[in-house]
Amino acid sequence: MDTDAVRTFVAVADTGQFSHAADDLSITQQAASKRVAALEKDLGVRLFTRTARGARLTVDGQAFLPRARELLQAEQRAAAAVRPGRRPLRVDVIGRRLAPAGLLSAFRRTHPGTELTVVTHLPAADAAIEAVRSGTIDAAFRAVIRPARQLPAGVQAVRVLDEPVQLLTGPGHRLAAARVVTPDQLAGHRIWIPGLVAGTEWTAFYEELAAAFGLTIDAADPDFGTEPLLDTVASVPALATLVGEQTHLIWPAHYDLRRIAVRDPAPVYPHALIWHTDNPHPALTMLRDYLGSQPGHSSAVTWTPGWAQPPADRVSSR
Numbered sequence: 001m002d003t004d005a006v007r008t009f010v011a012v013a014d015t016g017q018f019s020h021a022a023d024d025l026s027i028t029q030q031a032a033s034k035r036v037a038a039l040e041k042d043l044g045v046r047l048f049t050r051t052a053r054g055a056r057l058t059v060d061g062q063a064f065l066p067r068a069r070e071l072l073q074a075e076q077r078a079a080a081a082v083r084p085g086r087r088p089l090r091v092d093v094i095g096r097r098l099a100p101a102g103l104l105s106a107f108r109r110t111h112p113g114t115e116l117t118v119v120t121h122l123p124a125a126d127a128a129i130e131a132v133r134s135g136t137i138d139a140a141f142r143a144v145i146r147p148a149r150q151l152p153a154g155v156q157a158v159r160v161l162d163e164p165v166q167l168l169t170g171p172g173h174r175l176a177a178a179r180v181v182t183p184d185q186l187a188g189h190r191i192w193i194p195g196l197v198a199g200t201e202w203t204a205f206y207e208e209l210a211a212a213f214g215l216t217i218d219a220a221d222p223d224f225g226t227e228p229l230l231d232t233v234a235s236v237p238a239l240a241t242l243v244g245e246q247t248h249l250i251w252p253a254h255y256d257l258r259r260i261a262v263r264d265p266a267p268v269y270p271h272a273l274i275w276h277t278d279n280p281h282p283a284l285t286m287l288r289d290y291l292g293s294q295p296g297h298s299s300a301v302t303w304t305p306g307w308a309q310p311p312a313d314r315v316s317s318r
Contacts, residue, residue, distance in 0.1 A: 003075050005039040006068045008032050009047060013065055016054040088115035089283040092128045092140035094202070095120060097226065099163045099246035100141030100271055107290045114283045124200040125274075129155060132274050138284050139275040143201040145307050154277050159309045160291045162268035162302060164245040164261070165209075167191075171256040172237030180261045183213040183303070190216055192232070192239045195223020202269075206242070208305040209267055230255060244269055265301045270308040 011021035012032065022032040040047050047061035057065065093100040101118065108116055119137055122128045128140035133152040144157040151157060167186065169176045175189065196203040196219035203219075210217045223229075226249065233239050234255035243249065243259070251257055273291060275284060 001042065001071070002035070002038065003072065005035040005042075006071055008035040009039055009061075010065070010068050010072065012036060012048065012055050013057055013061065016056070018055060088117040089139070089281055089287065090117045090119055090137040091287070092119040092122050092131065092137050092142075094142070097248045099161060099244055099269075102246055102248065103141070103161065103291070103294075107287055110290060111283075111286055114286065116283075124197070126199075129157075129274055132276050135276070135279075138279055138281050139273055139287065141271055142274060143205060143270050144272045144274065144309060145201050145204050147307075148309065155274065156277055157272045157274045157309065159270050159272045159311050161271040161294075162304070162311065163271060164302075165242050165267045165269060166245050167240055167260040167262055168233060168243050168249075169240040169258050169260065170234040170237060171258070173240055173258075174237075175240070175260060176258050178260055180263050182264045183209075183215070183262060183267060186240075186262070187214040188216070189240055190218055190238055192218045192220075192229075192241050194219060194221045194229065204307065205269060205305055208307075209303070212303065230257065233257065263300065265303040268302045268304055270304050270311075272309060 008021060008025060008027075011024050012018055015021050015024065018032050018036075019029045022029040025032065036047065043060075043064070045060040045064075046058050047064060048055040049058055091104060093104065095101065096118065104116060104118060108114060119131075122131060122137075122140070125140075125142040125144055125146075128137070128142050129144075129151065131137045132140055133155050141160075142157075144151075148157065167175065167181055175181055175185070178185075193206060196206060196217075206217050209215065229241060230249065230251045233241055234251070234257055242262075245261075249257075273288065275288070
């Protein structure tokens with residue numbers, strides 16, 4: 001059913017005049033008459049009786065009027081559900097314990113009226129990039145392996161946060177008493193990162209880190225989650241793992257785990273924001289402006305993979 005014709009019918013019913021309805025809708029009287037005539041033909045009934053004093057609803061017109069109003073209200077609700085600014089901003093992160101989730105939480109505190117939907121089910125950067133391209137999500141936080149020239153048309157990725165990597169050990173590890181270690185000091189130690197998946201950006205990061213500093217990264221065994229990982233590192237002195245500085249971890253006090261800074265150089269994980277340039281959601285602009293105002297890159301001596309994009313001065317659209 002032509003909603004413009006229904007809207008014209010309601011306007012004529014409210015004003016009692018085709019000419020007044022046409023003025024309200026910014027169309028000609030002839031166009032208003034044609035719309036109503038087409039609607040009458042579609043319904044198979046007459047909706048108005050034309051008189052010298054205007055248009056009067058027929059019995060069928062009176063029956064149709066409340067349903068016509070409901071139809072127009074439903075149209076407005078449907079449009080509002082997807083109109084930018086009327087629906088939550090959908091943003092992908094790898095996990096809710098990791099640094100990008102913390103960035104989103106801080107952004108939400110700064111903009112308390114902004115509605116967010118956090119997505120965590122996309123397996124890797126390529127899936128997130130495709131979801132941004134297709135409009136399934138509005139933005140994603142990922143480390144982007146492919147060069148900018150290989151991104152789909154309209155998709156942009158800007159490096160927004162360099163997150164230092166820390167060594168996590170149990171109390172019996174040989175480096176447990178250290179406050180700071182260098183990447184070279186990690187050589188010869190077994191660093192356990194279970195469940196690394198080939199083709200993902202985090203696997204690419206650790207593979208290049210291992211190659212750069214001669215590290216032994218053991219990806220054996222499935223990834224059963226954070227709690228079993230912490231339990232094993234706490235109880236096996238020969239094991240350590242690597243975690244992001246801003247990764248939110250909680251463990252029982254008796255684990256006595258140690259988070260040790262890695263410096264000279266400090267390996268940093270290059271988080272990027274991915275979005276589509278045609279996306280008009282106002283909260284996306286707000287998020288980009290917020291990220292552009294944050295200190296995302298360290299002034300210390302750092303190491304990043306060769307595929308990491310150069311850091312951007314800011315991520316704002318302005």
